[in-house]
Amino acid sequence: MTTTQTVGERGLTELLTLPDDKLRRRAMNRARYRDTKMAYLMLAPAVALLGVFVIWPAVYAGFLSFQDWSFYKDPQFVGFRNFVNVLTDPLFWAAIVRGFQFVLMTVPIMLVLAFFFASLVVSVSRHFAGVLKVSIYIPTIISGVITSIIFVLIYDYSGGLLNAVLGMFGIDPIAWLGDPAWALVAIAVPAVWLGMGLTSLIMVAAMVDIPTEFYEAAAMEGANWWQKTFYITLPQMKNILLYLLITGFVAAIQQFELPLVMTQGGPLDSTTLPNLFIFNHFRNDISVGYSIAAALLLFVVLGTVSALVFRFVNSERLVD
Secondary structure, three states, X not given: OOHHHHHHHHHHHHHHHXXXXXXXXXXXXXXXXXXXXXXXXXXXXXXXXXXXXXXXXXXXXXXHOOEEEEOOEEEEEOOOHHHHHHHOOHHHHHHHHHHHHHHHHHHHHHHHHHHHHHHHHHHOOHHHHHHHHHHHHHHHHOOHHHHHHHHHHHHOOOOOXXXXXXXXXXXXXXXXXXXXXXXXXXXXXXXXXXXHHHHHHHHHHHHHOOOHXXXXXXXXXXXXXXXXXXXXXXXHOHHHHHHHHHHHHHHHHOOOXXXXXXXXXXXXXOOXXXXXXXXXXXXXXXXXXXXXXXXXXXXXXXXXXXXXXXXXOOOOOOOO
């Protein structure tokens, strides 16, 4: 008998003498190891892309934010000077405040309109609901640049559709994009139009997932539509509404295409939102450190507000 056979027989003998629970535990550990290895293998391409295009640029941006750097000279360490320049710049804080104003103009209106539209979709027949869902989703697939051009034509002072309709009621033409009092509102309208499609479909999916037994029991108690909405629909959609609130806030305060194409940030910087403010500095300043520091501070603002929303609007897991 060879040494190999002896070792093999010994291993088989040891396995046969092990208790069943130990055998199962070893088999489960081997299976878990194979599954973990396969999971890491499948995740490797995504992690590599994330590292190359997200993690490394973020780390390098953090490094450059402490440098006096441009495309024409080597970086020179300046400490927190770029952050101090941004924090003491009233134009930066004015852009942040303007961004919050834009959020208040768009997100609440978009959520309310999307909720009523989703309620309409789930209350009509399946065929008509399909038509409504397709129609509301069309703005989502339209480019923001194309939308900006369309609304610029609508808002035109002399030949725009909106002033033509107002003229039918005896109202004088309004310089929607040329008046600082109206420019931000004029940009908020297409922003709501662009964001309503996806928001409505997410709400439709959430409403369909609510058990119909809740509404049947409420109907037997004589509840009307408003009572069903406030006591059943809204509580059951709490997590979805929280998600839409956070994503809507982040998308609105980072809006870039609409003010860039429609007004270039004017008139009198009345539509210069934070991202456009950072872009203008990046495009016009020789030193890039200021723009990178401003972008990182905007990230801090977004993260802080999102954390506060999660803190005060508790997200709970629903239990059937």
